[in-house]
Amino acid sequence: MPRKIRELKRDLARAGFRLQKRRGKGSHSVWAFPNSSRTITVSENDGDDAKDYQEQDVSDAIAVAKRASES
Secondary structure (H helix, E strand, O other), X not given: OOOEHHHHHHHHHHOOXXXXXXXXXXXXXXEEOOOOOOEEEEOOOOOOEOOHHHXXXXXXXXXXXXXXXXX
């Protein structure tokens, strides 16, 4: 069963990403990691099923942010 978009957003928030005031267009939201140029855009509404590429993009962004904060 695919995860929901709200779960991906929750994972980003727990990893330290913050929702930018500069909102994306329509159902897009832009998330940024503090003190970094790393951003990720999450599309669709909270209740929609996440697509495989969205889950991969979020997990990659979290991994990169984690490595950056450790160094």
